[in-house]
Amino acid sequence: MRSLFIIFLLSVTVIPGISAQEVSVQELISMVKYEHFSIDTLMKKKGYRLMQKDIDSVSSQYYYSNLQRIENGPSWVRALSYVDLNLKDVSSRVLTYRTYNRDEYVKLLTAMLGIGYKTKETFEFKDASHTIFTNGAQEIRVKTTNNKMEDGRKVKTYEFELGR
Numbered sequence: 001m002r003s004l005f006i007i008f009l010l011s012v013t014v015i016p017g018i019s020a021q022e023v024s025v026q027e028l029i030s031m032v033k034y035e036h037f038s039i040d041t042l043m044k045k046k047g048y049r050l051m052q053k054d055i056d057s058v059s060s061q062y063y064y065s066n067l068q069r070i071e072n073g074p075s076w077v078r079a080l081s082y083v084d085l086n087l088k089d090v091s092s093r094v095l096t097y098r099t100y101n102r103d104e105y106v107k108l109l110t111a112m113l114g115i116g117y118k119t120k121e122t123f124e125f126k127d128a129s130h131t132i133f134t135n136g137a138q139e140i141r142v143k144t145t146n147n148k149m150e151d152g153r154k155v156k157t158y159e160f161e162l163g164r
Helices: 002-013 025-031 036-045 102-114
Strands: 049-055 059-068 076-087 090-099 118-125 128-134 139-148 154-163
Touching (some): 102 139
Antiparallel strands (some): 090 154, 118 128
16 A cells, blocks of 8 residues: 555656646636547646546536646645536536645636636635636636644635536
8 A cells, every 4th residue: 555655656746747737718708618538638638637536327527637837936735626417317527626726716717718708706705715607608716725734724725616
């Protein structure tokens, strides 16, 4: 078991050329409509790793993650997860992209505004600020959360959630 953990750790941190890449707003919008195979291919090309997969008779859940290490700088974790629900004649997907990088968050917001998204609603819930953006056809919920770490530090999480 310990050797598997060491192999995993090396594969995430040492193998050259493996680093997480940002996912664009256009890719997120497209992924809502993609088949699983297309999402899996895109995420693997971007250096993400499928960390968890749960499938039962009515739902499929996938979680991708990767770590971007920057020499002489912070490391960044990004994650993409989605759930597909299939009940008789109804199917839906909820997709969430999470980053801890404020610059990436601002870049994604700027891209959303650039393609016509406007603020529809804002509200606070627990430790999170929620803003719902819409372009008239698709909504994207942007959630900013302050997470308190065990050592007392606060780390912000930025999530972009959309669905069909």
